[in-house]
Amino acid sequence: xxNKLPSIRNLQYLxxxxxxxxxxxxxxxxxxxxxxxxxxxQNLEDQLGGQLxxxxxxxxxxxxxxxAMVEMAKQIVQQASELAEIASEAQNPMAGRVKMGxxxxxxxxxxxxxxxxxxxxxPNLQLQLKEDTTENLLKSLDSGELDxxxxxxxxxxxxxxxxxxxxxxxxxxxHKDYPVGQEANIDYQTLPDQSIFLLQKEHCLxxxxxSACRLVDSRKINPFSASSLHTLITMVECQAGATFVPxxxxxxxxxxxxDLKLVKPAQEAASRQIGLVWRQTTRRAxxxxxxxxxxxxxxxxxxxxxx
Numbered sequence: 001x002x003n004k005l006p007s008i009r010n011l012q013y014l015x016x017x018x019x020x021x022x023x024x025x026x027x028x029x030x031x032x033x034x035x036x037x038x039x040x041x042q043n044l045e046d047q048l049g050g051q052l053x054x055x056x057x058x059x060x061x062x063x064x065x066x067x068a069m070v071e072m073a074k075q076i077v078q079q080a081s082e083l084a085e086i087a088s089e090a091q092n093p094m095a096g097r098v099k100m101g102x103x104x105x106x107x108x109x110x111x112x113x114x115x116x117x118x119x120x121x122x123p124n125l126q127l128q129l130k131e132d133t134t135e136n137l138l139k140s141l142d143s144g145e146l147d148x149x150x151x152x153x154x155x156x157x158x159x160x161x162x163x164x165x166x167x168x169x170x171x172x173x174x175h176k177d178y179p180v181g182q183e184a185n186i187d188y189q190t191l192p193d194q195s196i197f198l199l200q201k202e203h204c205l206x207x208x209x210x211s212a213c214r215l216v217d218s219r220k221i222n223p224f225s226a227s228s229l230h231t232l233i234t235m236v237e238c239q240a241g242a243t244f245v246p247x248x249x250x251x252x253x254x255x256x257x258x259d260l261k262l263v264k265p266a267q268e269a270a271s272r273q274i275g276l277v278w279r280q281t282t283r284r285a286x287x288x289x290x291x292x293x294x295x296x297x298x299x300x301x302x303x304x305x306x307x
Contacts, residue, residue, distance in 0.1 A: 004047050008080050010040040011073040014052065015143045017041065018062060018070045044069075075281075078144035082283055093286050095124035101137035101149040102129060105205040105229060106274065109252040110150070110298065117294050125287070133202050141279065148288050150295065152204050153273040161285075162277045163292050166299030170209050170270040172263040173233065173255060174242035180263055188215055194222040195241040197232055201225070205272070209244035212270040233258055246272065251302045274299055 017026040017037065027037040045052050052066035062070070102111055107129065115127055130137070130146060134155055140146040141160065151157075153164060174180055180191065198206045198221060206225075215221070222241065226232035229249055236243050237259055245254060250262065276292045278285065 006044050006047050008077060010044045011077055013037045013040040014044060015070060015073050015077065019139055019143065074143055078279065078281065081144045092124055094122040094290065097126045097128060098287060099128050099130065099145065099147045101140060101146045102131055103134055103137065103151060103204065104131055105203060105246060106150055106152065106248065107131045109248040114295060114298055117298060118291065121294060134204050141277065147284065148276055148278040151275055151277055152208055153275045155204055157277050159280060160277050161280050162275045164273050164275045165292050165296040166274050167271045168274050169247040170212055170244050170265055171247065171250060172242055172265050173236065173245045173260045174263055175236060175240040176259050176261055177240050178242050186263065186265065188217060188220060191220050193219045196220050197222050197226065197235050197241050197243045199226055199232055205246065208272040212272060213244060213265040229254060233260065236260060248302050
C-alpha cells in the first residue's frame with residue numbers, strides 16, 4: 001500500500017498545473033522540465049487509478065476527479081510543509097523557517113527593518129521573502145507554498161485569517177510646478193486632465209489610493225501606468241504631473257533627490273490598512289501573532305517619523 005501513496009512533489013506539480021493552466025509555465029514555476037512535470041502527473045494517475053486530466057495535442061482540462069484531487073492536495077501539502085517545523089517548535093515556538101509573501105508596494109520599504117527587528121527579537125526564526133502581486137500571493141498561501149502574507153487591506157482574503165496591524169497614510173506627490181498647493185482641501189476637478197499617474201491595475205495600491213482619496217473623475221488619470229513606485233515617480237517628474245504614494249515609501253526616501261512636493265490629500269483620513277494574513281488551519285498561529293506585534297510597532301514608528 002505504501003508504494004501507492006502519492007509523493008508530495010507530484011502533488012505540488014498538480015497544484016501548480018491547476019493554477020497556471022499551462023505545462024510549460026507550471027514546470028518553470030516548479031523548477032523542473034516539462035517532461036518531469038508530465039511524468040509526475042502521469043505517476044499520480046497510475047497510483048490513484050483514475051484520470052486527472054483530459055489531454056489532446058493542443059490543450060487539456062481537469063476532470064472532476066482531478067479538481068477534487070487538487071483541493072485535497074492543497075491540504076496535504078500545507079500540512080506536510082508544517083510537519084518539519086513541529087519538532088523544533090515543541091522546544092522553541094519562535095524557531096524554524098517562515099516563508100512570507102509581501103506585495104511590491106510594501107516589501108522594498110518595510111521588509112528590511114521588519115527582518116532586522118524579527119532577527120533581534122527571535123534569533124532562531126528564519127524569514128524568507130517572496131514578492132508578488134496580491135492575487136498571486138494568495139494563491140501561494142492557499143497551495144502551502146507560503147506561510148503568511150503582508151498585504152494592504154481591504155482585500156478579499158477569502159477564508160484566510162487576516163489581522164490588521166496598522167495604517168499607512170497616502171500623500172499626493174506632485175511636481176514642483178504642478179498647480180496645487182501644499183495644503184489640504186484639493187479640488188481634484190480643477191486639476192489638469194490626464195495629469196495623475198498611477199500604478200498598473202494589478203497593484204492594489206492603485207485601487208486603495210483612488211478609493212481612499214476619492215478620486216472619482218477618470219479624466220484626471222493618465223492612461224499610461226507604471227509597474228513600480230520608483231518608475232511611477234520618474235513618470236511624474238518627466239510629465240510634471242502628480243500621483244499618490246504611501247507613507248512608508250516616503251519614510252524610506254522614495255522622493256529624495258526628486259522634484260516632487262508632498263501634498264496632503266483632500267480626504268482627511270486617506271490611508272490603507274496593513275495586515276498579516278495566514279491560513280485558518282495552520283498550527284503556527286502563535287508565531288504569526290507575535291510577528292504581527294513586531295509589524296504593528298514598526299508601522300507605529302513610521303507614522304511617528306512622518307508626523
